[in-house]
Amino acid sequence: MIKVLIVEDDPMVSMINERFLKKVEGFELSGIVNSIEKAKDAILIYKPDLLLLDIFFPQGKGTDLLRWVRSENIKCDAILITADRNTETVEEAFRYGVVDYLVKPFVFKRFKESLIQFKNRKCSFEDNENIEQETIDRYIFKEKNFESEQIDDISDMKGFNQRTYEKVLEGIYDMGDENFTAQQIAENIGVSRITARRYLDYLEKEKKLEVEMEYGKVGRPKNKYKLKTED
Structure with a gap:
């Protein structure tokens, strides 16, 4: 060992x-x-x-x-x-x-x-x-190059900004093992909830986040995100 x-x-x-x-x-x-x-x-x-x-x-x-x-x-x-x-x-x-x-x-x-x-x-x-x-x-x-876990520049995609992408990732890392909402990330890094949600949804599509629905007694269910740590 x-x-x-x-x-x-x-x-x-x-x-x-x-x-x-x-x-x-x-x-x-x-x-x-x-x-x-x-x-x-x-x-x-x-x-x-x-x-x-x-x-x-x-x-x-x-x-x-x-x-x-x-x-x-x-x-x-x-x-x-x-x-x-x-x-x-x-x-x-x-x-x-x-x-x-x-x-x-x-x-x-x-x-x-x-x-x-x-x-x-x-x-x-x-x-x-x-x-x-x-x-x-x-x-x-190295026998193979490491696969990049982050795209080179998300700014190439319409409506996205590389610095905001990195801030969202930093906010996610700060959450540790905790499940979190778009609102929590928004408040932590100083962006709107809508902006945070767009980046979180993109990261979920990249398979960097896990997402589940949390149902309350009233109102719409909330998306709860978590850093994906498995392959």
């Missing part, structure tokens, strides 16, 4: 990462910590194979932890899971050898692909004393 340490100071995000991790075969959770200093202690105690690491912490950054891991010559890989899209941060992360960089909000399929790619590479290295160029190339260039 591949031992994983989650380093994240947001309890809701930690919960989602833990839930997603449990759905991927071959991985086990060693622990969850919410600070850089606690992560250092946990790494020395649990000796994890992989970190699921955020960037922003009240004291320090995730890249500071990566720098420490490398300086201590600790055999531990990392996948960054963060809302930080800054180019310098991404470059620094790969400079310290992260195996992947997931930008919040993300969906389960992308998370799973990242872990499976890591597991396949690790198992291949452990099973072979010498690695052929073909095997190296397979993990450098």
